[in-house]
Amino acid sequence: xxxxxxxxxxxxxxxxxxxxxxxxxxxxxxxxxxxxxxxxxxxxxxxxxxxxxxxxxxxxxxxxxxxxxxxxxxxxxxxxxxxxxxxxxxxxxx
Amino acid sequence: xxxxxxxxxxxxxxxxxxxxxxxxxxxxxxxxxxxxxxxxxxxxxxxxxxxxxxxxxxxxxxxxxxxxxxxxxxxxxxxxxxxxxxxxxxxx
Numbered sequence: 027x028x029x030x031x032x033x034x035x036x037x038x039x040x041x042x043x044x045x046x047x048x049x050x051x052x053x054x055x056x057x058x059x060x061x062x063x064x065x066x067x068x069x070x071x072x073x074x075x076x077x078x079x080x081x082x083x084x085x086x087x088x089x090x091x092x093x094x095x096x097x098x099x100x101x102x103x104x105x106x107x108x109x110x111x112x113x114x115x116x117x118x119x120x
Numbered sequence: 121x122x123x124x125x126x127x128x129x130x131x132x133x134x135x136x137x138x139x140x141x142x143x144x145x146x147x148x149x150x151x152x153x154x155x156x157x158x159x160x161x162x163x164x165x166x167x168x169x170x171x172x173x174x175x176x177x178x179x180x181x182x183x184x185x186x187x188x189x190x191x192x193x194x195x196x197x198x199x200x201x202x203x204x205x206x207x208x209x210x211x212x
Contacts, residue, residue, distance in 0.1 A: 063126035
């Protein structure tokens with residue numbers, strides 16, 4: 027149970043780091059090239075980062091007695107997000 | 121393709137330099153060595169940018185007497201208004 031919660035915490039933390047990196051790259055580019063595409067990417071990543079921050083906060087402050095199934099599903103969602111964000115990070119870094 | 125151009129030139133870490141490469145190639149098709157010299161970038165950096173640009177269909181290559189030269193792809197030409205929007209914002 028707490029292992030699953032740890033997985034979710036780690037996944038959320040990884041997402042926050044990756045999204046922070048993406049936002050940094052895009053902000054730097056946006057300073058030079060004011061592309062709507064780049065600005066949209068910044069907004070998108072900012073809200074996704076906020077979502078992960080809320081999730082991480084919840085994973086550290088979840089009340090006892092959460093339904094195990096809910097915890098499992100949340101962990102799966104968080105891990106799926108890691109894969110998606112990692113893929114985007116890879117092509118953005120190239 | 122419009123989206124690909126935006127992403128390749130303005131949505132990635134090497135975007136601004138890739139835009140400079142594309143501008144140089146529009147001005148005159150060149151090989152990697154000439155680009156490195158003209159843009160004052162390392163040869164390996166140029167090679168990397170050319171690879172990304174070609175993979176994404178922004179430039180094409182052709183054989184010339186002095187090695188492989190690169191030029192903007194037909195797709196890039198078709199969306200040149202987008203390219204212009206980006207290029208006008210990139211310093212020399």
